[in-house]
Amino acid sequence: MGFKKKLREAVDRNASLLCVGLDPEPSQMPPGITISEFNRAIIDATRDLVCAYKPNLAFYEAEGIDGLRALEETLRHMPADIPVIGDAKRGDIGNTARKYAQALFDSFGFDAATVNPYLGYDSVEPFISYPKKGVFLLCRTSNPSAKDFQDLKCEGTPLYELVARKALDWNVHGNIGLVVGATFPQELERIRRLCPAMPLLIPGVGSQGGDLPTVTRCGVDETGGNAIINVSRAVLYASKGTDFAEAARAAAETVRNTMNAHRHPQRP
Amino acid sequence: MGFKKKLREAVDRNASLLCVGLDPEPSQMPPGITISEFNRAIIDATRDLVCAYKPNLAFYEAEGIDGLRALEETLRHMPADIPVIGDAKRGDIGNTARKYAQALFDSFGFDAATVNPYLGYDSVEPFISYPKKGVFLLCRTSNPSAKDFQDLKCEGTPLYELVARKALDWNVHGNIGLVVGATFPQELERIRRLCPAMPLLIPGVGSQGGDLPTVTRCGVDETGGNAIINVSRAVLYASKGTDFAEAARAAAETVRNTMNAHRHPQRP
Numbered sequence: 294m295g296f297k298k299k300l301r302e303a304v305d306r307n308a309s310l311l312c313v314g315l316d317p318e319p320s321q322m323p324p325g326i327t328i329s330e331f332n333r334a335i336i337d338a339t340r341d342l343v344c345a346y347k348p349n350l351a352f353y354e355a356e357g358i359d360g361l362r363a364l365e366e367t368l369r370h371m372p373a374d375i376p377v378i379g380d381a382k383r384g385d386i387g388n389t390a391r392k393y394a395q396a397l398f399d400s401f402g403f404d405a406a407t408v409n410p411y412l413g414y415d416s417v418e419p420f421i422s423y424p425k426k427g428v429f430l431l432c433r434t435s436n437p438s439a440k441d442f443q444d445l446k447c448e449g450t451p452l453y454e455l456v457a458r459k460a461l462d463w464n465v466h467g468n469i470g471l472v473v474g475a476t477f478p479q480e481l482e483r484i485r486r487l488c489p490a491m492p493l494l495i496p497g498v499g500s501q502g503g504d505l506p507t508v509t510r511c512g513v514d515e516t517g518g519n520a521i522i523n524v525s526r527a528v529l530y531a532s533k534g535t536d537f538a539e540a541a542r543a544a545a546e547t548v549r550n551t552m553n554a555h556r557h558p559q560r561p
Numbered sequence: 562m563g564f565k566k567k568l569r570e571a572v573d574r575n576a577s578l579l580c581v582g583l584d585p586e587p588s589q590m591p592p593g594i595t596i597s598e599f600n601r602a603i604i605d606a607t608r609d610l611v612c613a614y615k616p617n618l619a620f621y622e623a624e625g626i627d628g629l630r631a632l633e634e635t636l637r638h639m640p641a642d643i644p645v646i647g648d649a650k651r652g653d654i655g656n657t658a659r660k661y662a663q664a665l666f667d668s669f670g671f672d673a674a675t676v677n678p679y680l681g682y683d684s685v686e687p688f689i690s691y692p693k694k695g696v697f698l699l700c701r702t703s704n705p706s707a708k709d710f711q712d713l714k715c716e717g718t719p720l721y722e723l724v725a726r727k728a729l730d731w732n733v734h735g736n737i738g739l740v741v742g743a744t745f746p747q748e749l750e751r752i753r754r755l756c757p758a759m760p761l762l763i764p765g766v767g768s769q770g771g772d773l774p775t776v777t778r779c780g781v782d783e784t785g786g787n788a789i790i791n792v793s794r795a796v797l798y799a800s801k802g803t804d805f806a807e808a809a810r811a812a813a814e815t816v817r818n819t820m821n822a823h824r825h826p827q828r829p
Contacts, residue, residue, distance in 0.1 A: 351657045354664035361626055384677055385650050386704035389619045396622035409652055411679040413706030436654035438681030447713040
Protein backbone atom coordinates (compact mmCIF):
# COMPACT_ATOMS: atom_id res chain seq x y z
CA MET A 294 0.00 0.00 0.00
CA GLY A 295 1.28 3.48 -0.81
CA PHE A 296 2.37 5.84 1.96
CA LYS A 297 -0.45 8.34 1.51
CA LYS A 298 -3.24 5.79 1.76
CA LYS A 299 -1.57 4.02 4.70
CA LEU A 300 -1.24 7.35 6.48
CA ARG A 301 -4.85 8.38 5.83
CA GLU A 302 -6.14 5.04 7.08
CA ALA A 303 -4.00 5.16 10.24
CA VAL A 304 -5.11 8.75 10.93
CA ASP A 305 -8.75 7.66 10.65
CA ARG A 306 -8.49 4.32 12.44
CA ASN A 307 -6.61 5.71 15.45
CA ALA A 308 -8.22 9.18 15.30
CA SER A 309 -4.74 10.58 15.59
CA LEU A 310 -2.28 13.03 14.10
CA LEU A 311 0.41 11.92 16.53
CA CYS A 312 3.68 10.57 15.18
CA VAL A 313 5.97 9.10 17.80
CA GLY A 314 9.63 9.78 17.10
CA LEU A 315 11.63 6.66 17.98
CA ASP A 316 14.87 8.36 19.03
CA PRO A 317 16.41 6.04 21.60
CA GLU A 318 18.91 7.59 24.01
CA PRO A 319 20.38 4.81 26.15
CA SER A 320 21.08 7.29 28.99
CA GLN A 321 17.35 8.05 29.23
CA MET A 322 16.18 4.44 29.16
CA PRO A 323 15.67 2.10 32.15
CA PRO A 324 18.92 0.27 32.96
CA GLY A 325 19.51 -3.11 31.31
CA ILE A 326 17.02 -2.72 28.47
CA THR A 327 18.19 -2.86 24.83
CA ILE A 328 17.16 -0.28 22.21
CA SER A 329 15.18 -2.89 20.38
CA GLU A 330 13.32 -4.03 23.54
CA PHE A 331 12.64 -0.40 24.45
CA ASN A 332 11.22 0.40 21.00
CA ARG A 333 9.06 -2.73 21.00
CA ALA A 334 7.55 -1.78 24.34
CA ILE A 335 6.87 1.78 23.12
CA ILE A 336 5.27 0.50 19.91
CA ASP A 337 3.11 -2.06 21.74
CA ALA A 338 1.96 0.62 24.16
CA THR A 339 1.08 3.26 21.55
CA ARG A 340 0.14 1.51 18.29
CA ASP A 341 -3.57 2.33 18.59
CA LEU A 342 -2.83 5.99 19.37
CA VAL A 343 -0.55 7.08 16.52
CA CYS A 344 -0.73 7.84 12.79
CA ALA A 345 2.97 7.11 12.18
CA TYR A 346 6.33 6.28 13.74
CA LYS A 347 9.49 8.17 12.87
CA PRO A 348 12.89 6.73 13.81
CA ASN A 349 15.68 9.29 13.39
CA LEU A 350 18.66 7.40 12.01
CA ALA A 351 21.23 9.47 13.91
CA PHE A 352 20.27 7.80 17.20
CA TYR A 353 20.92 4.36 15.72
CA GLU A 354 24.07 5.27 13.80
CA ALA A 355 25.57 6.70 16.99
CA GLU A 356 25.50 3.16 18.44
CA GLY A 357 27.39 1.71 15.47
CA ILE A 358 26.35 -1.50 13.74
CA ASP A 359 24.53 -2.72 16.88
CA GLY A 360 22.35 0.37 16.63
CA LEU A 361 21.47 -0.35 13.01
CA ARG A 362 20.61 -3.92 13.94
CA ALA A 363 18.29 -2.55 16.61
CA LEU A 364 16.67 -0.36 13.94
CA GLU A 365 16.13 -3.40 11.69
CA GLU A 366 14.62 -5.35 14.60
CA THR A 367 12.36 -2.39 15.39
CA LEU A 368 11.19 -2.23 11.77
CA ARG A 369 10.41 -5.95 11.80
CA HIS A 370 8.19 -5.37 14.83
CA MET A 371 6.22 -2.52 13.23
CA PRO A 372 2.47 -3.05 12.76
CA ALA A 373 1.88 -3.44 8.99
CA ASP A 374 -0.82 -0.76 9.00
CA ILE A 375 1.20 2.09 10.56
CA PRO A 376 3.44 4.06 8.18
CA VAL A 377 7.07 4.48 9.22
CA ILE A 378 9.06 7.56 8.26
CA GLY A 379 12.84 7.22 8.07
CA ASP A 380 14.10 10.56 9.37
CA ALA A 381 17.49 10.59 7.68
CA LYS A 382 17.63 14.07 6.09
CA ARG A 383 19.81 12.74 3.29
CA GLY A 384 20.84 14.81 0.29
CA ASP A 385 23.48 14.01 -2.33
CA ILE A 386 24.06 14.26 -6.08
CA GLY A 387 22.00 12.09 -8.46
CA ASN A 388 23.76 8.72 -8.59
CA THR A 389 24.59 8.86 -4.89
CA ALA A 390 21.10 10.00 -3.87
CA ARG A 391 19.86 6.91 -5.68
CA LYS A 392 21.95 4.78 -3.30
CA TYR A 393 20.47 6.56 -0.28
CA ALA A 394 16.95 6.03 -1.64
CA GLN A 395 17.79 2.37 -2.10
CA ALA A 396 19.10 2.15 1.50
CA LEU A 397 16.01 3.78 3.01
CA PHE A 398 13.24 2.39 0.80
CA ASP A 399 14.56 -1.00 -0.39
CA SER A 400 16.94 -2.09 2.35
CA PHE A 401 15.27 -0.68 5.49
CA GLY A 402 11.84 -0.59 3.83
CA PHE A 403 10.62 2.75 5.21
CA ASP A 404 7.29 4.05 3.88
CA ALA A 405 8.64 7.59 3.69
CA ALA A 406 11.86 9.51 4.28
CA THR A 407 13.02 13.06 4.99
CA VAL A 408 15.32 14.69 2.42
CA ASN A 409 17.44 17.85 2.50
CA PRO A 410 16.74 20.08 -0.52
CA TYR A 411 20.00 22.10 -0.61
CA LEU A 412 21.39 20.16 -3.62
CA GLY A 413 18.29 20.76 -5.76
CA TYR A 414 16.07 18.68 -8.00
CA ASP A 415 18.46 15.94 -9.12
CA SER A 416 19.18 15.11 -5.46
CA VAL A 417 15.45 14.73 -4.72
CA GLU A 418 14.34 12.96 -7.90
CA PRO A 419 15.72 9.51 -6.96
CA PHE A 420 13.48 9.56 -3.87
CA ILE A 421 10.28 10.84 -5.52
CA SER A 422 10.71 8.33 -8.34
CA TYR A 423 9.47 5.72 -5.83
CA PRO A 424 5.82 6.73 -6.37
CA LYS A 425 4.46 4.72 -3.41
CA LYS A 426 6.90 6.23 -0.93
CA GLY A 427 6.48 9.59 0.81
CA VAL A 428 9.28 12.18 0.53
CA PHE A 429 9.37 14.99 3.09
CA LEU A 430 11.61 17.87 2.05
CA LEU A 431 13.09 19.96 4.83
CA CYS A 432 11.43 23.32 4.45
CA ARG A 433 11.41 25.34 7.69
CA THR A 434 13.08 23.32 10.45
CA SER A 435 12.32 23.58 14.17
CA ASN A 436 15.77 24.60 15.46
CA PRO A 437 16.75 28.15 16.45
CA SER A 438 19.44 28.40 13.72
CA ALA A 439 16.92 27.52 11.00
CA LYS A 440 16.82 31.26 10.36
CA ASP A 441 20.50 31.39 9.30
CA PHE A 442 19.69 30.37 5.73
CA GLN A 443 16.02 29.34 5.54
CA ASP A 444 14.72 32.85 6.31
CA LEU A 445 17.03 34.66 3.89
CA LYS A 446 15.06 36.72 1.42
CA CYS A 447 15.86 35.53 -2.09
CA GLU A 448 14.56 38.08 -4.53
CA GLY A 449 11.97 39.07 -1.94
CA THR A 450 10.83 35.59 -0.87
CA PRO A 451 12.20 33.64 2.09
CA LEU A 452 14.27 30.62 1.03
CA TYR A 453 12.00 28.16 2.90
CA GLU A 454 9.04 29.42 0.87
CA LEU A 455 10.98 28.91 -2.37
CA VAL A 456 11.60 25.33 -1.24
CA ALA A 457 7.85 24.89 -0.73
CA ARG A 458 7.16 26.33 -4.20
CA LYS A 459 9.70 24.00 -5.81
CA ALA A 460 8.09 21.09 -3.94
CA LEU A 461 4.81 21.97 -5.65
CA ASP A 462 6.52 22.06 -9.07
CA TRP A 463 8.33 18.77 -8.49
CA ASN A 464 5.29 16.91 -7.15
CA VAL A 465 4.47 15.00 -10.35
CA HIS A 466 3.91 11.72 -8.48
CA GLY A 467 1.92 13.38 -5.68
CA ASN A 468 4.23 11.94 -3.02
CA ILE A 469 6.05 15.03 -1.74
CA GLY A 470 5.46 16.48 1.73
CA LEU A 471 7.28 19.13 3.75
CA VAL A 472 8.98 19.28 7.14
CA VAL A 473 7.90 22.40 9.00
CA GLY A 474 8.89 23.00 12.61
CA ALA A 475 6.19 23.51 15.25
CA THR A 476 8.28 26.25 16.80
CA PHE A 477 7.40 28.71 14.01
CA PRO A 478 3.58 28.75 13.76
CA GLN A 479 3.42 31.78 11.46
CA GLU A 480 5.66 30.10 8.92
CA LEU A 481 3.65 26.89 9.34
CA GLU A 482 0.42 28.76 8.59
CA ARG A 483 2.00 30.38 5.55
CA ILE A 484 3.20 27.05 4.18
CA ARG A 485 -0.14 25.35 4.78
CA ARG A 486 -1.82 28.16 2.79
CA LEU A 487 0.72 27.77 -0.03
CA CYS A 488 0.49 23.95 -0.11
CA PRO A 489 -3.11 23.20 0.89
CA ALA A 490 -2.99 19.49 0.00
CA MET A 491 0.53 18.48 1.03
CA PRO A 492 1.23 16.31 4.05
CA LEU A 493 3.22 18.32 6.59
CA LEU A 494 5.56 16.60 9.00
CA ILE A 495 5.75 18.81 12.06
CA PRO A 496 8.44 18.19 14.68
CA GLY A 497 9.16 20.48 17.62
CA VAL A 498 6.25 20.22 20.06
CA GLY A 499 7.04 19.00 23.56
CA SER A 500 10.67 19.44 24.58
CA GLN A 501 11.40 21.93 21.80
CA GLY A 502 8.54 24.20 22.90
CA GLY A 503 6.01 24.28 20.03
CA ASP A 504 2.46 25.01 21.30
CA LEU A 505 0.28 22.00 20.52
CA PRO A 506 -3.15 23.68 20.08
CA THR A 507 -1.71 26.42 17.83
CA VAL A 508 0.34 23.97 15.82
CA THR A 509 -2.62 21.65 15.28
CA ARG A 510 -4.83 24.55 14.16
CA CYS A 511 -2.21 25.89 11.75
CA GLY A 512 -0.98 22.55 10.46
CA VAL A 513 -4.08 20.64 9.37
CA ASP A 514 -5.58 20.89 5.90
CA GLU A 515 -9.20 21.54 4.97
CA THR A 516 -10.18 18.02 6.03
CA GLY A 517 -8.60 18.51 9.46
CA GLY A 518 -5.88 16.02 8.56
CA ASN A 519 -2.66 15.70 6.55
CA ALA A 520 -0.57 16.97 9.45
CA ILE A 521 1.81 14.53 11.11
CA ILE A 522 2.76 16.04 14.44
CA ASN A 523 5.84 14.44 15.92
CA VAL A 524 6.61 14.03 19.61
CA SER A 525 9.70 12.13 20.70
CA ARG A 526 11.17 12.76 24.14
CA ALA A 527 7.92 13.79 25.88
CA VAL A 528 6.45 10.37 25.05
CA LEU A 529 9.52 8.10 25.14
CA TYR A 530 10.87 9.40 28.43
CA ALA A 531 7.62 10.29 30.21
CA SER A 532 9.03 7.99 32.89
CA LYS A 533 12.58 6.74 33.19
CA GLY A 534 11.52 3.83 35.38
CA THR A 535 10.29 0.37 34.48
CA ASP A 536 6.80 1.85 33.96
CA PHE A 537 8.11 3.79 30.91
CA ALA A 538 5.73 2.06 28.48
CA GLU A 539 2.59 2.82 30.51
CA ALA A 540 3.80 6.37 31.04
CA ALA A 541 4.47 6.70 27.29
CA ARG A 542 0.93 5.49 26.56
CA ALA A 543 -0.56 8.01 28.98
CA ALA A 544 1.53 10.84 27.49
CA ALA A 545 0.64 9.81 23.93
CA GLU A 546 -3.04 9.68 24.79
CA THR A 547 -3.01 13.15 26.32
CA VAL A 548 -1.16 14.61 23.33
CA ARG A 549 -3.48 12.91 20.85
CA ASN A 550 -6.57 14.16 22.66
CA THR A 551 -5.26 17.71 22.81
CA MET A 552 -4.59 17.58 19.07
CA ASN A 553 -8.07 16.25 18.40
CA ALA A 554 -9.65 19.06 20.43
CA HIS A 555 -8.00 21.57 18.07
CA ARG A 556 -8.25 19.63 14.84
CA HIS A 557 -10.74 21.83 13.03
CA PRO A 558 -10.80 21.74 9.25
CA GLN A 559 -8.86 24.76 7.93
CA ARG A 560 -10.94 27.20 6.04
CA PRO A 561 -8.94 28.47 3.08
CA MET B 562 47.02 14.00 15.03
CA GLY B 563 44.55 16.63 13.89
CA PHE B 564 43.02 16.49 10.41
CA LYS B 565 44.76 19.60 9.08
CA LYS B 566 48.25 18.48 10.00
CA LYS B 567 47.62 14.93 8.75
CA LEU B 568 46.38 16.34 5.45
CA ARG B 569 49.33 18.71 5.03
CA GLU B 570 51.80 15.92 5.72
CA ALA B 571 50.11 13.52 3.29
CA VAL B 572 50.00 16.24 0.60
CA ASP B 573 53.74 16.82 1.03
CA ARG B 574 54.83 13.20 1.46
CA ASN B 575 52.94 11.92 -1.60
CA ALA B 576 53.23 15.18 -3.58
CA SER B 577 49.53 14.88 -4.22
CA LEU B 578 46.22 16.73 -4.09
CA LEU B 579 44.36 13.61 -5.17
CA CYS B 580 41.64 12.22 -2.95
CA VAL B 581 40.29 8.85 -4.03
CA GLY B 582 36.56 8.50 -3.43
CA LEU B 583 35.87 4.97 -2.20
CA ASP B 584 32.37 4.56 -3.66
CA PRO B 585 31.99 0.84 -4.32
CA GLU B 586 29.39 -0.17 -6.88
CA PRO B 587 29.20 -3.99 -6.93
CA SER B 588 28.00 -3.93 -10.56
CA GLN B 589 31.25 -2.22 -11.62
CA MET B 590 33.56 -4.50 -9.65
CA PRO B 591 35.17 -7.75 -10.86
CA PRO B 592 32.84 -10.69 -10.14
CA GLY B 593 33.28 -12.54 -6.83
CA ILE B 594 35.17 -9.80 -4.99
CA THR B 595 33.74 -8.29 -1.80
CA ILE B 596 33.53 -4.53 -1.19
CA SER B 597 36.07 -4.79 1.56
CA GLU B 598 38.53 -6.77 -0.62
CA PHE B 599 38.02 -4.30 -3.46
CA ASN B 600 38.70 -1.30 -1.22
CA ARG B 601 41.80 -2.93 0.28
CA ALA B 602 43.23 -3.56 -3.16
CA ILE B 603 42.51 0.05 -4.21
CA ILE B 604 44.11 1.42 -1.03
CA ASP B 605 47.19 -0.80 -1.34
CA ALA B 606 47.61 0.28 -4.98
CA THR B 607 47.24 4.04 -4.39
CA ARG B 608 48.38 4.85 -0.84
CA ASP B 609 51.58 6.56 -1.95
CA LEU B 610 49.72 8.65 -4.55
CA VAL B 611 46.91 10.29 -2.57
CA CYS B 612 46.42 13.00 0.05
CA ALA B 613 43.16 11.51 1.37
CA TYR B 614 40.48 8.87 0.92
CA LYS B 615 36.77 9.69 0.92
CA PRO B 616 34.20 6.92 1.33
CA ASN B 617 30.68 8.14 0.54
CA LEU B 618 28.39 6.47 3.06
CA ALA B 619 25.50 6.09 0.61
CA PHE B 620 27.32 3.31 -1.25
CA TYR B 621 27.74 1.31 1.96
CA GLU B 622 24.27 1.99 3.37
CA ALA B 623 22.73 0.78 0.11
CA GLU B 624 24.18 -2.67 0.90
CA GLY B 625 22.59 -2.76 4.36
CA ILE B 626 24.46 -3.86 7.46
CA ASP B 627 26.92 -5.91 5.36
CA GLY B 628 27.86 -2.70 3.59
CA LEU B 629 28.55 -0.92 6.88
CA ARG B 630 30.67 -3.82 8.03
CA ALA B 631 32.66 -3.49 4.80
CA LEU B 632 33.13 0.20 5.61
CA GLU B 633 34.41 -0.65 9.09
CA GLU B 634 36.81 -3.22 7.62
CA THR B 635 37.99 -0.65 5.07
CA LEU B 636 38.64 1.89 7.82
CA ARG B 637 40.65 -0.66 9.79
CA HIS B 638 42.85 -1.17 6.73
CA MET B 639 43.53 2.57 6.24
CA PRO B 640 47.16 3.70 6.52
CA ALA B 641 47.42 5.71 9.76
CA ASP B 642 49.04 8.65 7.96
CA ILE B 643 46.35 9.26 5.31
CA PRO B 644 43.32 11.29 6.42
CA VAL B 645 39.91 9.78 5.73
CA ILE B 646 36.90 11.97 5.00
CA GLY B 647 33.45 10.52 5.76
CA ASP B 648 31.28 11.89 2.96
CA ALA B 649 27.92 11.68 4.70
CA LYS B 650 26.42 15.16 4.07
CA ARG B 651 24.54 14.97 7.37
CA GLY B 652 22.54 17.85 8.78
CA ASP B 653 20.06 17.80 11.67
CA ILE B 654 19.02 19.89 14.67
CA GLY B 655 21.44 20.28 17.61
CA ASN B 656 20.94 17.21 19.81
CA THR B 657 20.52 14.96 16.77
CA ALA B 658 23.49 16.45 14.92
CA ARG B 659 25.51 15.56 18.00
CA LYS B 660 24.54 11.90 17.46
CA TYR B 661 25.66 12.06 13.82
CA ALA B 662 28.98 13.64 14.85
CA GLN B 663 29.41 10.83 17.36
CA ALA B 664 28.64 8.22 14.67
CA LEU B 665 31.13 9.67 12.19
CA PHE B 666 33.94 10.80 14.47
CA ASP B 667 33.76 8.45 17.49
CA SER B 668 32.19 5.29 16.11
CA PHE B 669 33.63 5.17 12.54
CA GLY B 670 36.61 7.33 13.50
CA PHE B 671 36.76 9.51 10.35
CA ASP B 672 39.28 12.37 10.37
CA ALA B 673 36.78 14.69 8.69
CA ALA B 674 33.17 14.72 7.48
CA THR B 675 30.95 16.58 5.05
CA VAL B 676 27.97 18.47 6.50
CA ASN B 677 24.91 20.08 4.88
CA PRO B 678 24.47 23.69 6.04
CA TYR B 679 20.72 24.14 5.35
CA LEU B 680 19.77 23.88 9.06
CA GLY B 681 22.20 26.59 10.15
CA TYR B 682 24.75 27.03 12.91
CA ASP B 683 23.34 24.77 15.62
CA SER B 684 23.37 21.84 13.15
CA VAL B 685 27.06 22.43 12.36
CA GLU B 686 28.35 23.27 15.84
CA PRO B 687 28.34 19.65 17.14
CA PHE B 688 30.76 18.74 14.33
CA ILE B 689 33.12 21.73 14.62
CA SER B 690 33.26 21.25 18.38
CA TYR B 691 35.59 18.32 17.65
CA PRO B 692 38.59 20.63 17.13
CA LYS B 693 40.88 17.92 15.68
CA LYS B 694 38.37 16.84 13.05
CA GLY B 695 37.79 18.55 9.69
CA VAL B 696 34.27 19.70 8.78
CA PHE B 697 33.49 20.37 5.12
CA LEU B 698 30.31 22.35 4.61
CA LEU B 699 28.50 21.86 1.32
CA CYS B 700 28.86 25.18 -0.43
CA ARG B 701 28.54 24.89 -4.23
CA THR B 702 27.97 21.25 -5.17
CA SER B 703 28.99 19.63 -8.47
CA ASN B 704 25.57 18.48 -9.71
CA PRO B 705 23.54 20.28 -12.41
CA SER B 706 20.64 21.08 -10.01
CA ALA B 707 23.01 22.79 -7.57
CA LYS B 708 21.74 26.01 -9.14
CA ASP B 709 18.15 25.45 -7.93
CA PHE B 710 18.87 26.94 -4.51
CA GLN B 711 22.63 27.53 -4.19
CA ASP B 712 22.72 30.19 -6.92
CA LEU B 713 19.68 32.12 -5.69
CA LYS B 714 20.54 35.72 -5.04
CA CYS B 715 19.82 36.53 -1.41
CA GLU B 716 19.88 40.27 -0.99
CA GLY B 717 22.26 40.45 -3.95
CA THR B 718 24.63 37.61 -2.99
CA PRO B 719 24.34 33.99 -4.17
CA LEU B 720 23.33 31.62 -1.40
CA TYR B 721 26.50 29.50 -1.79
CA GLU B 722 28.61 32.59 -1.15
CA LEU B 723 26.61 33.36 2.00
CA VAL B 724 27.38 29.82 3.15
CA ALA B 725 31.09 30.49 2.57
CA ARG B 726 30.86 33.76 4.53
CA LYS B 727 29.11 32.02 7.43
CA ALA B 728 31.81 29.33 7.35
CA LEU B 729 34.39 32.08 7.91
CA ASP B 730 32.37 33.46 10.86
CA TRP B 731 31.89 30.04 12.42
CA ASN B 732 35.51 28.93 12.03
CA VAL B 733 36.59 29.56 15.64
CA HIS B 734 38.44 26.22 15.86
CA GLY B 735 40.03 26.61 12.41
CA ASN B 736 38.67 23.24 11.29
CA ILE B 737 36.05 24.22 8.70
CA GLY B 738 36.47 23.58 4.99
CA LEU B 739 34.09 23.83 2.04
CA VAL B 740 32.83 21.47 -0.64
CA VAL B 741 32.96 23.15 -4.04
CA GLY B 742 32.22 21.25 -7.24
CA ALA B 743 34.85 21.08 -9.97
CA THR B 744 32.12 21.57 -12.55
CA PHE B 745 31.80 25.28 -11.75
CA PRO B 746 35.33 26.76 -11.96
CA GLN B 747 34.20 30.39 -11.77
CA GLU B 748 32.39 29.76 -8.50
CA LEU B 749 35.42 27.81 -7.28
CA GLU B 750 37.71 30.74 -8.07
CA ARG B 751 35.34 33.13 -6.30
CA ILE B 752 35.21 30.97 -3.18
CA ARG B 753 39.00 30.49 -3.09
CA ARG B 754 39.38 34.28 -3.20
CA LEU B 755 36.82 34.72 -0.39
CA CYS B 756 38.33 31.96 1.78
CA PRO B 757 42.06 32.06 0.99
CA ALA B 758 43.13 29.73 3.82
CA MET B 759 40.32 27.18 3.93
CA PRO B 760 40.73 23.61 2.71
CA LEU B 761 38.47 23.03 -0.27
CA LEU B 762 37.14 19.57 -1.04
CA ILE B 763 36.54 19.47 -4.78
CA PRO B 764 34.53 16.60 -6.29
CA GLY B 765 33.38 16.46 -9.90
CA VAL B 766 36.45 15.90 -12.09
CA GLY B 767 36.52 12.76 -14.18
CA SER B 768 33.07 11.26 -14.87
CA GLN B 769 31.26 14.45 -13.91
CA GLY B 770 33.25 16.51 -16.38
CA GLY B 771 35.27 19.05 -14.36
CA ASP B 772 38.47 20.09 -16.17
CA LEU B 773 41.47 19.03 -14.10
CA PRO B 774 44.03 21.71 -15.05
CA THR B 775 41.51 24.54 -14.58
CA VAL B 776 40.23 23.11 -11.33
CA THR B 777 43.72 22.68 -9.93
CA ARG B 778 44.68 26.26 -10.86
CA CYS B 779 41.49 27.72 -9.34
CA GLY B 780 41.34 25.49 -6.28
CA VAL B 781 44.78 25.73 -4.66
CA ASP B 782 45.72 28.36 -2.10
CA GLU B 783 48.75 30.62 -2.11
CA THR B 784 51.01 27.70 -1.11
CA GLY B 785 49.74 25.62 -4.03
CA GLY B 786 47.96 23.31 -1.60
CA ASN B 787 44.85 23.09 0.59
CA ALA B 788 42.78 21.71 -2.27
CA ILE B 789 41.58 18.12 -2.03
CA ILE B 790 40.54 17.08 -5.50
CA ASN B 791 38.38 13.99 -5.49
CA VAL B 792 38.20 11.35 -8.19
CA SER B 793 36.07 8.24 -7.70
CA ARG B 794 34.86 6.31 -10.73
CA ALA B 795 37.73 7.23 -13.09
CA VAL B 796 40.17 5.61 -10.66
CA LEU B 797 38.10 2.78 -9.13
CA TYR B 798 36.76 1.46 -12.42
CA ALA B 799 39.67 2.27 -14.73
CA SER B 800 39.44 -1.44 -15.50
CA LYS B 801 36.57 -3.74 -14.64
CA GLY B 802 38.78 -6.82 -14.93
CA THR B 803 41.03 -8.51 -12.39
CA ASP B 804 43.72 -5.91 -13.18
CA PHE B 805 41.50 -3.20 -11.61
CA ALA B 806 44.06 -2.34 -8.91
CA GLU B 807 46.96 -1.82 -11.34
CA ALA B 808 44.65 0.16 -13.64
CA ALA B 809 43.52 2.26 -10.65
CA ARG B 810 47.16 2.97 -9.77
CA ALA B 811 47.96 4.03 -13.33
CA ALA B 812 44.87 6.29 -13.46
CA ALA B 813 45.66 7.80 -10.04
CA GLU B 814 49.25 8.48 -11.09
CA THR B 815 48.18 10.24 -14.28
CA VAL B 816 45.65 12.38 -12.43
CA ARG B 817 48.11 13.26 -9.69
CA ASN B 818 50.78 14.25 -12.22
CA THR B 819 48.35 16.41 -14.19
CA MET B 820 47.37 18.18 -10.97
CA ASN B 821 51.01 18.73 -10.06
CA ALA B 822 51.70 20.26 -13.46
CA HIS B 823 49.07 22.91 -12.73
CA ARG B 824 49.61 23.34 -9.04
CA HIS B 825 51.00 26.86 -9.05
CA PRO B 826 50.67 28.92 -5.89
CA GLN B 827 47.67 31.28 -6.31
CA ARG B 828 48.60 34.88 -6.36
CA PRO B 829 45.94 36.84 -4.46
